[in-house]
Amino acid sequence: MKNNKQALTIFLLLTASLVMLGSCRKEKIQPEQANTFIKYYGKGGTQKAGNVAVTADGGYILVGTTDSYGDGKQIMVVKTDQFGNEQWTKVLGGAGDDEGNWVIVSSNGNYILTGSKAEAGGSTSDVYVAELSGSGAVVGENTYGTAGKDDVGARIINATFKGVKGYAIIGSTADYTSERGLYLIKLNNNRVKEWEGKFGDNNASASSQYFGTGIQQLNDTAYISTGNLIDGITLNILVTKGRINMNTLGFNSSSSIDKSLFQSIDPTIIHANDILIEGGINKIILGDNSIGDCYITRVAADNNENILLYKPFGTSALDVSSSFNITSDGGFIIAGSTMINGNWDIWIVRTDANANPIWTKTFGGAGNDYGASVEQKSDGSFIVTGTIAFGGNATGANDVISLIHVDSNGEIK
Secondary structure, eight states, X not given: OOTXXXXXXXXXXXXXXXXXXXOOOOOOOXXXXXXXXXXXXXXXXXXXXXXXXXXXXXXXXXXXXEOTXXXXXXXXXXXXXXXXXEEEEEEEOOSSOOEEEEEEEOTTSOEEEEEEEEOTTSSSEEEEEEEEOTTSOEEEEEEESOTTSOEEEEEEEEEEETTEEEEEEEEEESOSSSSBEXXXXXXXXXXXXEEEEEESOTTSOTTOEEEEEEEEEOSSSEEEEEEEEEETTEEEEEEEEEEEOTTTOOEEEEEEEOGGGGTTTOTTEEEEEEEEEETTTEEEEEEEETTSOEEEEEEOSSTTOOEEEEEEEOOSSOEEEEEEEEXXXXXXXXXXXXXXXXXXXXXXXXXXXXXXXEXXXXXXXXXXXXXXXXXXXXXXXXXXXXXXXXXXXXXXEEEEEEEEEEOTTSOOO
């Protein structure tokens, strides 16, 4: 379908995977104007968006990364009201490069985020978790990993263990038999580690690197996760179902699939970027292929890993996916990026339950803009985060975190 873009796609996706590891406008929006909006957050430096979560008061909590406050890169957390107006901003981290990747609303109403924090000396990092109160006060901070090894937290979810609420993190670690493996950490509600698992392909080469991308809990002891493998120029996926041993607290992979499962359908699959559970049983995976399209696949939760649906979708240009959610009508809403006239734009796609696109929307300007996350609100509208290259303002061109609220049809009115 896209014969001219395969080589460029592989180059761009390899580049993006390897880097995985200013004042701006803040116009106030009056209530009568606030059905939809675009807002920007950051200072004169460079910001990078993580995700957004809807808060109990109808506002939003965002996480990202900034270099606007000195000491290298730091974690930026922004709380807004329902109109996207900033209520407070918290900058976390220290000397060295830190990164904020994912934030959730805890069962106790606080905000829990994960990312990475530089170790002393700044050459390696630990998985980082912080808990903030509704007013932005730091309730607690923790790091996890192996000293001298590079460890990163990519996603965090609310999770239970022995019936007690807590959190689970998927990320990556350099403390594995291959160069880098997937890293799953289970915390209790006080952020104390209960157990951890490190996994990947024990037969992979010494240059292989796995990056965790998505996680869901199946039951008290079982999880499913997605990850991506880079091994030289080889790209692959790893979708793992694993279970914690209640006696030893060791995590064991009970089943794993890679792109070979899909060879007869699409041999070009290279990335698995997110995973959801549908109906409590089926695995729904979002990813990319090497010809510049995205895909959604539905895999049965049986021992045979039967493929119930495989649907590629995209534009005539290069497209990459970031994350997705199930919509109230059983379809999907996807955040990603698409290349238009040589530059990336934020790309939002809504599909039906069979992953057929219903509408697509793009947001951005003359620079490179990237979609990070999207959620559906209770009123059927959607809230989106992304990074926008904001040129021409008082501080010149700089990347800022954007929050975009669109209606159920993807429109800003």
